[in-house]
Each structure stands twice: as structure tokens, then as C-alpha cells.
Amino acid sequence: MSAVQIVPRPARLAEGCGRPVEIADPLTIAADPELAPEVRWFRRVLEAATGFGVELVGPDEPVLLRLAVGELPRGVGGAAPPGAYRLDSRDGQIVVTGDSRIGVFYGLQTLRQLLPDYTLRRAPVTPRSPSPVVAVDAVVIEDWPRFEWRGLLLDLARHFIPKDFVLKLVDLAAFHKLNVVHLHLTDDQGWRVAVDRYPRLVEVGAWRRESPVGHAQEGRFDGIPHGGYYSREDLRELAAYAAERHVTVVPEVDMPGHMSAAIAAYPELGNSGRPIEVGTRWGVSPHVLNLEESTVRFCTDVVDEVADLFGDRYFHVGGDECATAEWETSRRGRALMADHGYTQSRQLQSWFTGRIAAHLEGRGTTLVGWEEIAREGAPPGTIVVPWRTDGAAAIPAVRSGHDVVMAPERSVYLDWAHADDPAEPLAIGGVTSVERVYAFEPVPAALGEEHRHRVLGAQCQLWTEYVATPARAEYQLFPRLCAFAETVWSPAEPGGAARSYAAFEPRLRRHLGRLAALGVDYRPLEGPTPGQSRRWRTVP
Numbered sequence: 001m002s003a004v005q006i007v008p009r010p011a012r013l014a015e016g017c018g019r020p021v022e023i024a025d026p027l028t029i030a031a032d033p034e035l036a037p038e039v040r041w042f043r044r045v046l047e048a049a050t051g052f053g054v055e056l057v058g059p060d061e062p063v064l065l066r067l068a069v070g071e072l073p074r075g076v077g078g079a080a081p082p083g084a085y086r087l088d089s090r091d092g093q094i095v096v097t098g099d100s101r102i103g104v105f106y107g108l109q110t111l112r113q114l115l116p117d118y119t120l121r122r123a124p125v126t127p128r129s130p131s132p133v134v135a136v137d138a139v140v141i142e143d144w145p146r147f148e149w150r151g152l153l154l155d156l157a158r159h160f161i162p163k164d165f166v167l168k169l170v171d172l173a174a175f176h177k178l179n180v181v182h183l184h185l186t187d188d189q190g191w192r193v194a195v196d197r198y199p200r201l202v203e204v205g206a207w208r209r210e211s212p213v214g215h216a217q218e219g220r221f222d223g224i225p226h227g228g229y230y231s232r233e234d235l236r237e238l239a240a241y242a243a244e245r246h247v248t249v250v251p252e253v254d255m256p257g258h259m260s261a262a263i264a265a266y267p268e269l270g271n272s273g274r275p276i277e278v279g280t281r282w283g284v285s286p287h288v289l290n291l292e293e294s295t296v297r298f299c300t301d302v303v304d305e306v307a308d309l310f311g312d313r314y315f316h317v318g319g320d321e322c323a324t325a326e327w328e329t330s331r332r333g334r335a336l337m338a339d340h341g342y343t344q345s346r347q348l349q350s351w352f353t354g355r356i357a358a359h360l361e362g363r364g365t366t367l368v369g370w371e372e373i374a375r376e377g378a379p380p381g382t383i384v385v386p387w388r389t390d391g392a393a394a395i396p397a398v399r400s401g402h403d404v405v406m407a408p409e410r411s412v413y414l415d416w417a418h419a420d421d422p423a424e425p426l427a428i429g430g431v432t433s434v435e436r437v438y439a440f441e442p443v444p445a446a447l448g449e450e451h452r453h454r455v456l457g458a459q460c461q462l463w464t465e466y467v468a469t470p471a472r473a474e475y476q477l478f479p480r481l482c483a484f485a486e487t488v489w490s491p492a493e494p495g496g497a498a499r500s501y502a503a504f505e506p507r508l509r510r511h512l513g514r515l516a517a518l519g520v521d522y523r524p525l526e527g528p529t530p531g532q533s534r535r536w537r538t539v540p
């Protein structure tokens with residue numbers, strides 16, 4: 001087995017081409033001025049944990065680590081999305097050249113994996129011992145991303161996740177070269193983002209009376225209130241933290257279904273006008289937003305405030321699992337159907353999505369939505385996220401001119417159990433092993449060559465109905481997220497052959513040591529350790 005085991009697998013790796021590089025304390029760095037943010041980040045992660053000092057030197061002085069944005073050899077990156085780099089480590093010097101700041105950042109992430117595991121620790125080592133001389137293998141790596149959208153969805157609504165833990169997950173996503181963190185901020189069971197114009201959204205909507213115990217169908221409840229929300233400052237901090245790691249945050253406010261928390265706060269948004277409570281059960285609620293102009297206005301107000309926190313690139317409007325029965329019996333729903341000549345009530349969802357899309361277009365923001373937004377035709381220029389079963393909804397969406405981000409539940413729903421085994425904790429149902437995640441191919445086989453560029457990438461999802469604590473979140477995510485990262489970053493196997501899990505597994509085992517050093521309570525490949533289940537219940 002080669003000495004250099006990187007996850008996700010780099011496009012090209014050549015070993016034994018020189019002498020290893022010895023890193024002494026302090027580590028000297030020379031970098032282009034535009035790379036100051038990357039240097040600052042690298043210095044922080046390295047110094048925090050290791051006791052290594054980092055010293056910046058001028059371009060003409062002898063230096064151990066040289067960072068630059070520049071021309072890459074032909075064939076490195078090419079037409080790939082931004083993020084290509086070349087890491088040349090041999091004979092006393094490490095040179096990282098990126099296609100851009102992003103490429104240099106990923107080169108540094110790879111370098112972190114070439115260093116001993118203890119250098120990955122997040123907490124300082126006390127007392128500081130003099131750092132040993134560390135050798136980095138002689139290696140030349142040329143690497144670039146396969147897809148431009150390499151995502152992780154965090155459901156912050158079903159269970160509130162403390163901000164610091166969200167930041168840790170952003171770090172872990174970036175460590176695995178993911179570049180999108182999709183925040184599912186609102187749902188029936190909780191509204192997690194403070195909106196100045198509508199204070200009751202968090203005053204009322206962020207709290208539920210109780211939560212299910214056991215499986216949702218059992219109908220048992222714990223009687224314990226649950227809730228929490230992020231202030232605008234929290235989310236600004238999160239956005240800046242993500243940007244520093246070249247991660248785009250895609251906020252989601254799910255509409256017009258999955259809106260019970262908002263309707264509980266403002267009953268006039270609902271169809272009955274009667275108060276309802278913030279959801280306490282998992283599953284699909286019959287209560288959805290009404291279609292009044294004032295409600296469309298509410299939605300665009302909320303979108304504006306939330307989008308302002310994160311920048312204007314993408315806004316996810318959810319759109320999944322929207323029950324339409326309430327519209328069928330409402331005066332406004334019936335009038336809209338008559339006016340537009342609709343024959344199906346679900347065409348009203350297209351009408352609604354069209355209104356929000358027009359608003360977002362005015363801001364220069366791209367609307368993203370779950371596959372349901374495309375059932376009756378999605379507005380042009382919007383991104384569709386297929387999620388049911390194997391993602392078959394991608395085919396009609398792409399053929400009608402949409403870009404897609406693949407999120408098929410059978411492959412990349414990391415809330416599903418790791419194994420069909422009684423040792424596994426209670427989960428939503430469904431099993432997705434690490435092997436199955438590894439075998440995931442983002443481009444559906446049924447898609448013709450001319451349509452493949454429409455697949456922007458994929459994302460894995462952590463829904464949190466059954467995930468109440470950070471330790472449990474880490475258990476669900478890892479090491480499956482490592483396998484997922486390889487499906488969106490690493491080149492497809494030659495000739496379209498399936499990825500070989502047998503070849504991945506030794507590399508993954510080596511990588512588990514890094515996860516441990518990073519303080520990740522991952523699931524061992526053999527199953528949970530005897531003490532692990534105690535930590536799943538610990539609420540910080």
C-alpha cells in the first residue's frame with residue numbers, strides 16, 4: 001500500500017520522486033499577497049493544535065512552504081470547476097500552486113493530510129512540548145474537482161444544532177473538499193432563523209412542546225420542550241466562517257409546505273385562520289401556507305432578510321411534500337385555479353414558486369428547490385434537486401432545461417441507518433451503507449452525453465428527526481461523508497467503471513485516524529463501539 005493515502009482521492013499522485021521534506025519548527029511560508037486569508041487560516045489550524053510556529057518570509061528568502069496562484073501544467077484542471085492545484089513536495093521544499101485561491105486552499109487541505117494526524121487536533125496540546133521534526137513524503141499531487149456543487153445538507157429545524165457544532169461541520173466539510181453547506185433552517189417542527197420584520201417566527205416558531213419518542217408511528221412523546229434559533233449575528237458569523245473555507249452557504253426556507261412553525265406564529269398565513277401549534281410529530285403536515293398576496297409578500301420579505309445574511313448566489317425554497325388539500329377547499333385556491341385554468345391543485349405550487357422565483361430573479365439570486373418544484377414545470381433558470389429513490393426526477397428536469405443537484409435518498413441520505421443491525425441506533429428507516437454511498441454515481445446513467453453538463457454535482461443530507469445531539473450527528477455522517485466526498489471530487493473511474501470499494505477501504509481505514517484526531521465520533525466500520533450509544537443522548 002502506498003504511503004500516501006488521501007481522501008478524497010486526488011486525480012494524480014506520484015511518489016518516490018525525491019527526498020522527503022523535513023519540517024522544522026517554525027514552518028516558514030512565502031505566499032502571494034492575495035493568499036493572505038488562506039495563510040491566516042492555515043496558520044491558525046496548524047498553530048492551534050501542534051505547537052508548530054509559522055513564520056512568514058519574503059519571496060526571496062529560503063522557505064519551506066511556497067504558495068502561489070499560477071499556471072498549472074496542461075491537463076491539470078482544464079475545464080474542471082475552480083479548485084485545481086499542484087502540490088510538489090520533495091528535496092526540502094513544498095510548493096502548492098493553485099488555479100485560484102480556492103485551488104491553493106485545497107492544496108493546503110491535502111497537505112494537512114500529509115502531516116501526522118496529531119497536527120489535525122482542534123484543541124491546543126497542553127503543556128506544549130517541543131514539536132518533533134516532521135517528514136512529509138516526497139510526492140507530487142495534481143488534483144482538481146469533478147463537480148462544482150459538492151454539498152452537505154444540515155437539517156437544523158427538526159433538532160436545533162448549536163452554532164459551534166455547525167462551525168465544526170463546516171470545517172469537516174471543507175476538510176473533505178466539499179464546498180456547499182445547505183442549511184435547512186425552517187420546518188414544521190421549528191423555525192431557526194431570526195427575522196426582524198416577523199419576530200414571532202422565533203418567539204413562537206422556534207419552540208415545540210415536545211418531541212416523539214421511538215418511531216414516529218408509535219405516537220409516544222417525551223413531554224420535553226425543544227427549540228432554539230440563530231440570531232442574525234450568528235448566521236453572519238457562520239457565513240463568514242464558511243467563506244473563509246471556500247464554502248458557499250445555501251440557506252433554505254421551506255415553502256409553501258413544511259410551514260407549520262410559521263403558521264403557529266402567524267395564523268393568518270394558514271388556510272383555516274385558526275391557530276395551530278409548532279409541529280411535534282415527524283412526517284408531512286396537511287397545513288400549508290395560503291396563497292394570498294399578503295402571504296407571498298411575507299415569503300419575499302423573509303427571503304430578502306435571510307438572503308441578505310448569506311449573499312445572493314443561491315436561495316433554496318424547499319417545495320417538497322406540499323399537501324394541496326387545503327387549497328382545494330379554500331376560496332383563494334379555487335379562484336386562482338379558475339383564473340389560470342388549472343385542472344390540478346398542484347399547479348398552484350408552480351404558481352407560487354413562480355412568484356418567488358420572479359422575486360429572486362430581481363435580486364440576481366438563483367432559486368433552488370426540491371424535485372417537487374418541477375412536477376408541473378419549474379420556472380426557467382431554477383435548479384432542481386431530485387431526492388426520491390434514485391433521483392429519476394433528474395431526467396425530465398434536465399430535458400426541460402434545468403440544472404440539477406443530485407440528492408437521491410437511497411444513496412446519500414445519511415440519516416438512514418448504516419446497517420440493518422439491532423446494534424444500530426433508532427433511525428428513520430432505510431439503510432445506506434458506506435459501500436453504497438461509495439458506489440453512488442452523481443450522473444444518472446439514463447442521461448445522454450449532451451445533458452451531462454446539467455448535473456452540477458450532488459449533496460449528502462443529514463435530516464435530524466432521529467438525530468438530537470452532535471455525537472449522533474457525527475455518527476450518522478462519518479465515515480459515509482468521506483465516501484460521498486470522493487464521489488463528487490475524484491475523477492470518475494476510467495470507462496465509467498464503478499468505483500472499487502475494495503480499493504477505497506484501506507484508504508478509509510487510514511483516514512479514520514485523521515477523523516479521530518479531528519475529534520469526530522465516527523462509526524467504526526464494524527459497527528458502534530460499546531460505549532458509543534451513551535454519547536448519542538448527550539445534549540450539550
Ligand code: TNX
Nearest residue numbers: 320370387413415428463464
Ligand atoms: C424527506 S427530502 C424530506 C425531509 C425528511 C426526510 C427524512 C425532502 C425534501 N423531504 O423532510 O426529513 O425525508 O429522510
